[in-house]
Amino acid sequence: IVNFKIEVLDFEDKNQSDIESYLKAANSKVFNLEESPLIRASLLKRSESENLFFLSMHHIIGDGWSTQILVSEVVKTYNEYFNE
Template sequence: VTLAELDQLVERTRDIGELENVYALTPMQKGMLFHSLMDAASGAYFEQTTFDLRGRFQADIFQDSLNHLAQRHEIFRANFISGWQDEPVQVIFRRKDVGFSYEDLRHLDDQERDAYVKEFIRQDKAAGFDLSRDALMRVAILRTGDEDYYFVWSSHHILMDGWCVALVTDEVFEAYFAAVEHREPKLALVTPYSQYIEWLEAQDVEAAASYWKD
């Protein structure tokens, strides 16, 4: 990316946030971006996990823990820009919060609450993601009782796969409990995703193709 091209990209994304990095997509990401743009309504790469939590819970601290995750892992501060120059790029912002919402449903009776949750899940999936602008992971917490909470955790597959969900939720809850207990979270060192992109671009494509053909 030249300085002139970078200036154009900065101008294009100015209303989203300040750029930290710009790099290429992996072949897998390119495929997902292509199919997402071809049929945005299909929901093919929309991932949604739901679960219940019971106990004392502080939603504001949990939101802070989600944003702590995004600051540690640049992929959660990414958007994907197509139709710019010859190749799509992933743009990393210095600050981009994870999508978050909280609703208290305790005023509804059981039947109304169940219907509301079901419709919320449907609408959340129907909304999908704008890969060029949205926070590509979002968490909604629906309070269903005094100590009962229902989580709707959604993300786009271009950020992470199903194997990552447990790792990500473990890290967020470790940060949450650390904040509640007034201690430092015990978290592993982070390897930036950009290092994988750099390694990938350094590979000999012809040699790799020959290996798999053999």
């Protein structure tokens, strides 16, 4: 079992520079290959109707084919959830 959570962060009062700083730091965070999961996700809430989704995974768990499927499924699920 993989304990995977999407971290939801309040970015309503943040500016573009704050978002870029967060994304740069999150993308630079090193994965520990001895601990799962080797994937991270964050949802930055910009407003009631605007969100920014961040997904990062270690290259060892995905190749071009599997990453394309993962991104496709995430986008599909996200759109279904928010277009209900």
